Structure formats: C-alpha cells, structure tokens
Amino acid sequence: MKTIAEYSADVETSIRNLGLPGGKLASLYEPIEYGLSAGGKRIRPVLVLMGADAFGKDSSKALIPAVGIETFHNFTLLHDDVMDNSDLRRGRPTVHKKYDENTAILSGDTMLTLATKYIADVEDSKLRKVLDTFNDMAIKVYEGQRLDMDFETSENISVSDYLEMIEGKTGSLLGASAKIGAIIGDASDTDAQLMYEYGVMTGLAFQIQDDWLDTFGDYTTFGKPIGGDILNAKKTYLYVAALAEGGQTAEALRAAFSIPAGDMRVKTVTRLYEKLGMNEKCKKAVGGYSAKALKALNATSLGEEEKESFRKLAEKLIGRKK
Amino acid sequence: MKTIAEYSADVETSIRNLGLPGGKLASLYEPIEYGLSAGGKRIRPVLVLMGADAFGKDSSKALIPAVGIETFHNFTLLHDDVMDNSDLRRGRPTVHKKYDENTAILSGDTMLTLATKYIADVEDSKLRKVLDTFNDMAIKVYEGQRLDMDFETSENISVSDYLEMIEGKTGSLLGASAKIGAIIGDASDTDAQLMYEYGVMTGLAFQIQDDWLDTFGDYTTFGKPIGGDILNAKKTYLYVAALAEGGQTAEALRAAFSIPAGDMRVKTVTRLYEKLGMNEKCKKAVGGYSAKALKALNATSLGEEEKESFRKLAEKLIGRKK
Numbered sequence: 001m002k003t004i005a006e007y008s009a010d011v012e013t014s015i016r017n018l019g020l021p022g023g024k025l026a027s028l029y030e031p032i033e034y035g036l037s038a039g040g041k042r043i044r045p046v047l048v049l050m051g052a053d054a055f056g057k058d059s060s061k062a063l064i065p066a067v068g069i070e071t072f073h074n075f076t077l078l079h080d081d082v083m084d085n086s087d088l089r090r091g092r093p094t095v096h097k098k099y100d101e102n103t104a105i106l107s108g109d110t111m112l113t114l115a116t117k118y119i120a121d122v123e124d125s126k127l128r129k130v131l132d133t134f135n136d137m138a139i140k141v142y143e144g145q146r147l148d149m150d151f152e153t154s155e156n157i158s159v160s161d162y163l164e165m166i167e168g169k170t171g172s173l174l175g176a177s178a179k180i181g182a183i184i185g186d187a188s189d190t191d192a193q194l195m196y197e198y199g200v201m202t203g204l205a206f207q208i209q210d211d212w213l214d215t216f217g218d219y220t221t222f223g224k225p226i227g228g229d230i231l232n233a234k235k236t237y238l239y240v241a242a243l244a245e246g247g248q249t250a251e252a253l254r255a256a257f258s259i260p261a262g263d264m265r266v267k268t269v270t271r272l273y274e275k276l277g278m279n280e281k282c283k284k285a286v287g288g289y290s291a292k293a294l295k296a297l298n299a300t301s302l303g304e305e306e307k308e309s310f311r312k313l314a315e316k317l318i319g320r321k322k
Numbered sequence: 323m324k325t326i327a328e329y330s331a332d333v334e335t336s337i338r339n340l341g342l343p344g345g346k347l348a349s350l351y352e353p354i355e356y357g358l359s360a361g362g363k364r365i366r367p368v369l370v371l372m373g374a375d376a377f378g379k380d381s382s383k384a385l386i387p388a389v390g391i392e393t394f395h396n397f398t399l400l401h402d403d404v405m406d407n408s409d410l411r412r413g414r415p416t417v418h419k420k421y422d423e424n425t426a427i428l429s430g431d432t433m434l435t436l437a438t439k440y441i442a443d444v445e446d447s448k449l450r451k452v453l454d455t456f457n458d459m460a461i462k463v464y465e466g467q468r469l470d471m472d473f474e475t476s477e478n479i480s481v482s483d484y485l486e487m488i489e490g491k492t493g494s495l496l497g498a499s500a501k502i503g504a505i506i507g508d509a510s511d512t513d514a515q516l517m518y519e520y521g522v523m524t525g526l527a528f529q530i531q532d533d534w535l536d537t538f539g540d541y542t543t544f545g546k547p548i549g550g551d552i553l554n555a556k557k558t559y560l561y562v563a564a565l566a567e568g569g570q571t572a573e574a575l576r577a578a579f580s581i582p583a584g585d586m587r588v589k590t591v592t593r594l595y596e597k598l599g600m601n602e603k604c605k606k607a608v609g610g611y612s613a614k615a616l617k618a619l620n621a622t623s624l625g626e627e628e629k630e631s632f633r634k635l636a637e638k639l640i641g642r643k644k
Contacts, residue, residue, distance in 0.1 A: 028468040079431060083424040102405040102471065105427060106464060109401060112434055113460040120453055127449055131442055138435040145428060146350040 001053050001309045004316060007046040011070065012039075014063045031095045031107040032114070035074045038090045043317055044177040045070040050313065051181020051195060054306035061122075062184045065130065068118030069177050072134075075111035076141060078104055083149070112138075122184055129183050129192075137176035144168020151235040162240040163204065171203030178310075187300075194296045201293035202314045205286045209318050211236035212282040215270055227266035233257055237285065238278045245276065290318055323375050323631045326638060329368040333392060334361075336385045353417050353429040354436070357396045360412045365639055366499040367392040372635065373503020373517060376628035383444075384506045387452065390440030391499050394456075397433035398463060400426055405471070434460075444506055451505050451514075459498035466490020473557040484562040485526065493525030500632075509622075516618045523615035524636045527608045531640050533558035534604040537592055549588035555579055559607065560600045567598065612640055 002010075015036050020029040045066035052062035080086075081094040082104045088094060096104035119134045120127060147165040151157050178199035182192040214229040215238055229236050242253050256272050259265040273279070297310050324332075337358050342351040367388035374384035402408075403416040404426045410416060418426035441456045442449060469487040473479050500521035504514040536551040537560055551558050564575050578594050581587040595601070619632050 024472070025465055025468065027472055028465060079427055083427060105401055105405060106467060106471070109431075109434065110461065110464045112431065113457055113464070116438055116453075117457045117461075120450075120457070124450055127453075128442075128446055131438075131449075131453070135435055135439045135442070139432065139439075142428060142432045142435070143347055143350060146347065149424065149428070150346070150349055 001050065001306060002059070004046055004309075004313060007049045007059065008042045010049060010059070010063065011042045011045040011066055014067045015070065018067065027103070028107055028110060031099050031103050032111055034098065035078050035095055035107075035111070036071065038074075038092060040090060041317075042070060043313070044073050044173060047174065047177035047199060047313065048181040048184070050309060051178050051183075051187070052185040053181075054302055054309065055182050055185030055187040055191065058185070062181055064118045064121035065180060065184060068115045068121070068134075069173070069180065071111050071118060072115035072138065073173060075108050075115060076145070078108040078111065080145065082108075119180070126183055130180050133176050133179050133183065133196075137172045140168040140172035142168075144170070144172070148235075154235075157235050157240050157243065159237075159240050159244050162235065162237060166204060166207040166237075167200060170207045171200035174203040174206075175199035191300045191302070194300045197296035198293045198300075198310065198314075201289045201296065202317060205289035205293065205314075205318045208237045208282055208289065209286045211238055212279075212286070215273060216279055216282075227270070230257075230266045230269045231261045233261075237282060238273050241281055241285075242273060242276050242278060249276065286318060290314065323372065323628060324381070326368055326631075326635060329371045329381065330364045332371060332381070332385065333364045333367040333388055336389045337392065340389065349425070350429055350432060353421050353425050354433055356420065357400050357417055357429075357433070358393065360396075360414060362412060363639075364392060365635070366395050366495060369496065369499035369521060369635065370503040370506070372631060373500050373505075373509070374507040375503075376624055376631065377504050377507030377509040377513065380507070384503055386440045386443035387502060387506060390437045390443070390456075391495070391502065393433050393440060394437035394460065395495060397430050397437060398467070400430040400433065402467065404430075441502070448505055452502050455498050455501050455505065455518075459494045462490040462494035464490075466492075466494070470557075476557075479557050479562050479565065481559075481562050481566050484557065484559060488526060488529040488559075489522060492529045493522035496525040496528075497521035513622045513624070516622045519618035520615045520622075520632065520636075523611045523618065524639060527611035527615065527636075527640045530559045530604055530611065531608045533560055534601075534608070537595060538601055538604075549592070552579075552588045552591045553583045555583075559604060560595050563603055563607075564595060564598050564600060571598065608640060612636065 018033075018036075020033060022029065048062050048066035048069050049059040053059040077089060078095050081089055082096045082101055086094050087097055092098075094104075095107065099107075116131075116134070119130060122130050144165050144167065147161065148169060151161075151165065175196040176199070179192050179196040182195040187195065211229065214224070214236065215227065217226055219226055228234075229239075239253070243250050252272060253269075256265065256268045259268055293314055294311065297307055300307070302310075340355075340358075342355060344351065370384050370388035370391050371381040375381040399411060400417050403411055404418045404423055408416050409419055414420075416426075417429065421429075438453075438456070441452060444452050466487050466489065469483070470491060473483075473487065497518040498521070501514050501518040504517040509517065533551065536546070536558065537549065539548055541548055550556075551561075561575070565572050574594060575591075578587065578590045581590055615636055616633065619629055619636075622629070624632075
C-alpha cells in the first residue's frame with residue numbers, strides 16, 4: 001500500500017487531468033474546476049483508492065471513481081455554501097461569491113451528474129453495486145442536510161436525532177467511499193459492508209471531535225476561530241447532549257444561548273458545557289465511535305498491513321489534538 | 323400500442339405510487355411530490371413507455387425509468403425557476419415561492435439523484451447503456467441552460483448558437499427519452515440511435531414552434547400571454563434569425579428592442595418580424611425539423627402501427643395551431 005500522502009497526490013493529479021470543456025462553455029466548467037482545485041485533505045477519494053488497493057492490489061482502477069466521490073463532496077459544499085450564504089471556503093471566496101448564485105446552482109448540478117459519470121467508470125459487473133452505493137449515500141447526505149436545516153428552528157433535538165443527522169451528512173459519504181473502493185477491489189459483500197461500517201463510524205467520531213474542537217480546541221491547530229458554533233447557535237453534539245439533561249440544565253442552556261452573540265455568550269456556554277462534563281462526554285463518544293470503526297475494520301479479511309493503513313487514516317482524521 | 327392518453331395515465335399512476343418518505347423528512351420530500359404532481363403533458367415519460375412497447379411489447383418494464391425521466395425534467399424546472407426567480411409554474415406557486423429557495427435547491431438535488439435511481443431500474447445488461455444515455459443527456463441540458471443564460475447578456479448570437487442551445491435544453495431530453503425506451507425494449511443500437519434523432523428533431527421543431535407561438539400565436543390556445551418573449555428580450559429563433567440578416571435590419575431590431583418593455587415594443591418588434599418574413603421562416607424551420615424527425619423514425623425497423631403512434635406524438639407536440 002502507498003502512503004496517504006501518495007494516494008492524495010494521485011487524486012490531485014487525476015483532478016488536474018480531468019480535461020473539462022472550455023471555450024464558450026467555460027462559464028459552466030470553470031467554476032467546477034475552481035471548486036475542485038481548492039485542495040483539502042482529499043480523505044474521501046483516498047479512502048476509495050485505499051479500498052481498491054487493500055482488497056484488489058490496484059488503486060489505478062479506482063482513480064476516476066475516487067474523483068467522482070470528491071466531485072460529489074465538492075458539489076455538496078458548493079450548494080451548501082449557497083444555502084448558508086457563506087463567503088469563504090478554505091480561505092477563498094465561495095463559488096457563488098466569486099461568480100454568482102445561479103452559476104453555483106447550475107455548475108453544482110453539473111458536478112452531481114459528472115460525479116455519477118465518474119463513479120460509473122468501473123467494470124460492468126460492478127456497476128450496479130457501485131451505483132446503488134453511491135445513490136443511496138447521496139440520498140442520505142441530502143436527508144442529513146435537511147435535518148440539519150430543520151434543527152436550526154427546532155427547540156427539542158434528541159441525541160439520536162443529532163446522530164442520525166451526522167450519519168447522513170458526514171458518516172455515509174466516508175462509509176460509501178470505503179465501500180466503493182472495496183467493491184472495485186473485488187471485496188466480498190461482507191467485507192464491503194464492514195468497510196462501510198468502518199467509514200460511517202469514523203465519520204461520526206470525526207464530526208463529534210469537530211464539534212468538540214469548535215468549543216474546546218486551539219485556534220492554531222483547529223484553523224477556525226473557537227466558539228463559532230456557539231455564536232451561530234449551532235445544534236452540536238455538545239448542545240444536544242447538554243439539552244438531554246433536561247430540567248434546569250436545559251433552562252440554563254437556553255438562557256446562555258439567549259445572550260447576544262459575542263464573547264459573553266461563548267464564555268457562558270463554554271463554562272456551562274465544562275460544568276456538565278461535556279469535555280469528557282465528547283471524548284468518550286469520539287473514543288466509542290473510533291473503537292466501533294476499528295472493530296469493523298478488524299473483522300474484515302484484510303491483512304495486518306492493510307488494516308494498519310486504515311487505522312492511520314482514521315487517526316489522521318480524528319486524532320487532531322486540542 | 324396504447325394511446326398517448328393511456329400511457330400518460332400510466333405515468334400519473336406510477337408517480338402517485340412512488341411512496342416517498344414522510345414524517346420528519348416531509349420537509350425534503352413534500353416539495354418533490356408537489357413539483358411532480360403539477361401534471362403537464364408527460365410527453366417525455368410517455369416517449370419512454372412508447373419506445374419500450376414499440377420495440378419490446380412491454381411498457382410495464384419501463385414505468386420506473388419513465389418516472390425517472392419525468393423526475394429529471396421536473397428537477398430542471400425547479401432549479402430553473404429559482405434561477406429565473408419565477409413566481410408561477412403551471413398556474414401554481416413555484417417550489418421556491420411556496421417553500422423557500424434553500425428547499426428548492428436541496429429538494430431539487432434530491433430529485434436528480436432519485437431520477438438516477440429510477441433510471442437505473444432496468445435489467446443489468448441494459449444498465450450501462452441506459453445510464454450513459456441519461457448522464458450524457460443531463461450534461462447537454464446543463465450546457466444548453468448555461469448557453470441560454472449567457473445569451474441574455476450577449477449581443478451577437480448566431481442561428482447555429484441558438485440551435486445548439488435548444489438542442490441541449492429541449493432536444494436532448496426528448497431524444498434520450500425515446501432512446502431509453504428503445505433500449506429497454508431491446509432495440510438494436512441503430513434503431514436506438516434513430517429514435518434519439520427522432521426525439522431531438524421533434525424537440526427542435528417544438529421549441530421553434532413555441533418561439534413562433536409566443537409572437538404569432540393565439541392566447542386562448544397558447545395558454546400564455548402573447549409577446550412575453552419580446553417583453554423579456556428573449557433571444558428566440560425569430561430574434562436570432564432576424565439578427566442574422568445583419569446591417570440595417572440588425573440595427574432596426576436592436577432599436578425596436580430598446581423601446582421600453584410594453585405594448586409599443588411588442589407591436590414594433592412583431593411588425594418588424596412580419597416584414598422580415600419570420601412568420602414563414604419559422605414555419606419552414608418547424609417543417610424541416612419535423613421532416614427530419616419523421617425521416618429518422620421511418621428508417622427504424624418498427625412496423626407501421628408503431629411508427630404511426632410516434633408520428634401522432636410528434637404531431638400532438640408540434641401541431642399546436644395558432
């Protein structure tokens with residue numbers, strides 16, 4: 001197996017060589033290239049390549065489907081940025097700010113169909129399984145995004161509602177990436193499903209970790225200002241877990257969030273989370289889902305070297321320290 | 323073969339029985355049901371069913387893919403309505419007006435993936451061909467929509483630019499519908515391609531006819547106020563064909579369009595179109611593309627009864643009188 005950095009470089013090369021049309025259609029395709037060139041960790045396509053290599057010893061067969069997964073991921077970012085009216089993505093203007101909203105909608109739609117085309121670049125005998133995995137994942141992502149939007153105006157969100165949301169928005173894409181790679185590598189159905197489980201659980205651990213970092217992290221390693229979720233009254237794992245305490249705790253939480261958005265609110269909510277032991281609760285949840293991911297991975301028929309590569313990837317994703 | 327009305331009724335029944343999720347996901351799926359229930363002629367899914375019946379004597383195999391085509395069509399309408407900021411669609415509020423813009427974007431995305439799932443509901447041996455036809459068509463539709471958007475701010479559009487645009491936006495979907503039906507019916511590659519040609523040419527004739535009706539039609543049969551395209555300075559077939567005359571004619575056309583949007587502009591532009599013989603020119607183009615559609619149809623291996631059904635469909639679509 002190659003290193004994560006090598007797989008990531010393979011993804012970058014494939015993206016650069018896509019050869020999308022230009023000329024009079026540049027107004028459609030240039031925003032797509034702009035979105036895809038923003039970089040990032042490329043964790044999802046790397047998972048596809050790793051799966052194909054681990055099971056079938058040939059990641060080159062999975063390059064185009066891997067780019068398909070990354071194209072899908074970037075399509076969701078592009079439309080999410082329109083819906084959230086975000087100005088920046090990875091330090092650069094978002095597509096709808098650099099171009100315009102209609103461009104972001106239409107080029108985003110085009111990315112979804114391109115992603116489906118790229119994903120379909122597999123042997124005929126694997127097309128059905130790969131396509132079904134991809135489409136079912138996409139539906140889960142939209143459902144997760146819808147729940148997330150509905151949470152904004154909802155007062156009572158349970159921990160299980162929250163977990164369903166992040167499984168859709170974050171877990172399913174990591175799961176499908178690992179599974180599609182495994183299918184391309186000719187893994188058994190059992191192994192492919194275990195890899196899906198590995199991806200989903202890694203995604204849950206990652207998202208809860210991300211929520212935790214937003215409150216308890218360190219600016220220099222997190223890369224975003226601390227407290228953003230509290231300022232935006234986001235329904236994070238910390239929030240829903242605190243809310244689940246009910247009674248006076250829920251009252252105190254709502255009161256803290258009624259403080260005008262600013263330092264005072266961040267300090268008050270953070271202190272309340274600390275008092276409620278949310279720091280530890282998060283770490284426990286992250287540890288729990290990480291363990292589930294590794295359990296699924298260990299149950300596959302993969303050799304120790306391959307398992308170790310996937311362990312490293314999960315660690316890279318979740319292991320970000322405060 | 324059944325009648326067009328019977329195929330259309332089959333489509334309606336299939337759409338009503340889709341059984342999309344409700345409950346807490348109603349906010350995602352209800353707007354989709356709303357969009358799909360607006361009715362309309364259902365010409366595109368009818369073409370799928372007719373193709374499957376004409377070649378394979380079994381339209382029931384094509385019901386879900388036919389709904390897939392209609393779902394795709396409605397997805398494009400939903401996003402187009404956001405991009406055009408349209409208030410009404412078939413006499414009802416558009417999805418982004420009835421709900422909100424973010425809902426229209428996300429439920430539209432969901433429709434595109436649902437359409438891909440439905441389209442894939444074919445025998446494994448046909449999946450590759452059907453999926454490729456669908457994805458290539460979708461890309462053409464986006465490219466056509468992008469050209470249409472760019473035309474709004476472009477001063478010099480040739481007749482061939484315009485034809486490329488409507489082939490993408492309108493022709494390719496009718497072509498892919500006829501072709502996918504034929505593939506499901508086990509048509510030969512040659513026949514499937516001829517049916518694509520039949521659909522594309524019918525689409526071109528239909529779109530030019532639609533442009534013509536907007537200026538020279540009759541309100542009671544057209545169903546929309548006459549002159550809307552002139553008021554909105556749309557780059558129609560009439561406009562680009564008149565512009566192609568160049569010189570003083572092009573000057574006169576631009577001058578007529580610089581009149582403030584109102585009755586005076588509609589009258590002046592209409593008179594200019596009449597003087598330039600656009601009425602006859604349009605009819606000739608419609609006749610020419612209709613003839614090409616029938617030529618492709620006649621070249622297929624279909625029997626006379628089946629050919630007659632497709633002739634009737636083209637006539638129903640294009641034969642709308644002033």
